[in-house]
Amino acid sequence: MHNLNELMHYKPATKALAGRNILITGAGDGIGRAAALSFAHYGATVILLGRTEAKLEAVYDEIESNGGVQPVIATLDLDTATHQDYLNLNNEIIENLGALHGLLHNASILGEMKPLGQYSEDTFARVMNINLTSNFLLTKAVLPSLQLADNASIVFTSSSVGRKSRAYWGSYAVSKFATEGLMQTWADEFEGTSNIRANSLNPGATQTAMRRQAYPGETPTDNPSAEEIMGAYLFLMSTDSVGINGAQLNAQIAKDT
Ligand code: NAP
Numbered sequence: 001m002h003n004l005n006e007l008m009h010y011k012p013a014t015k016a017l018a019g020r021n022i023l024i025t026g027a028g029d030g031i032g033r034a035a036a037l038s039f040a041h042y043g044a045t046v047i048l049l050g051r052t053e054a055k056l057e058a059v060y061d062e063i064e065s066n067g068g069v070q071p072v073i074a075t076l077d078l079d080t081a082t083h084q085d086y087l088n089l090n091n092e093i094i095e096n097l098g099a100l101h102g103l104l105h106n107a108s109i110l111g112e113m114k115p116l117g118q119y120s121e122d123t124f125a126r127v128m129n130i131n132l133t134s135n136f137l138l139t140k141a142v143l144p145s146l147q148l149a150d151n152a153s154i155v156f157t158s159s160s161v162g163r164k165s166r167a168y169w170g171s172y173a174v175s176k177f178a179t180e181g182l183m184q185t186w187a188d189e190f191e192g193t194s195n196i197r198a199n200s201l202n203p204g205a206t207q208t209a210m211r212r213q214a215y216p217g218e219t220p221t222d223n224p225s226a227e228e229i230m231g232a233y234l235f236l237m238s239t240d241s242v243g244i245n246g247a248q249l250n251a252q253i254a255k256d257t
Helices: 030-041 053-065 083-096 121-147 170-190 209-214 226-237
Strands: 021-025 045-050 072-075 102-105 152-157 196-202 248-250
Touching: 021 030, 021 121, 030 045, 030 053, 030 102, 030 226, 045 053, 053 072, 072 083, 083 121, 102 121, 102 226, 121 152, 121 170, 121 196, 152 170, 152 226, 170 196, 196 226, 226 248
Parallel strands: 021 045, 021 102, 045 072, 102 152, 152 196, 196 248
Antiparallel strands: none
16 A cells, blocks of 8 residues: 555556556646646657647657557647537547546646636636536547546645645636545546546646646746656556545645645
């Protein structure tokens, strides 16, 4: 049994993810990019989902030049994707890869940092759509692919403001609270009935574009890089986490975000 408070230091065996197909949203940048490279390093076939094709292609090239299994690119804007787009993705996974072993819901936007009384209605809706609703729609659509895996892991990305909200975090905090609720509902439905597990993960303060946007006055290097927090992501995608379902985990010892 692994100490769930020390997951930052988790290291899987070489090629522990070989034969596992893992879909990562927001795979072109930040934590999603690091997760894609890391999963591929441990042998996974990664499906790189994002809205900026050039960024996905750069990650694709990096995985290939590192000697990883050839990835798949899925260019999709989670704000505008249709039900049919998600169904097509599920069909392509089944046809080309056979099953889906991992789904990392990582893509999010920060929205505005301001009091709710001044918060734009449009931004509120857009943040909820990208950060929350897409997680429901994508999970629902790829359930058949996940059910075809011997065991499958869904990771929902939370935040410290998804567990205790703070002023000025607007619909980002609300979306992360709701993401925790979505995770718990799926997890309870999977419990004892399915080979699928669902958990949430708070990356904690990490050097990315989103962190710089939220904390412009901070020295970025005071926080770990995305590469340094991959232990928990690898743990949740590996078979070492089979049996862990409905947990709210942290990728690093808590700091704010
Ligand atoms: P980031 O650097 O801003 O990266 C976000 C990723 O999501 C980008 O690849 C972005 O694509 C993608 N994305 C945004 N909107 C999208 C859309 N409509 N359709 C498809 N993809 C979209 O953020 P990050 O810091 O890596 O954050 C990753 C996750 O960790 C998020 O869920 C965030 O809430 C959470 N988190 C981060 C921190 C932190 O300190 N960094 C702390 C707590 C939680 P483009 O690059 O093409 O825009």
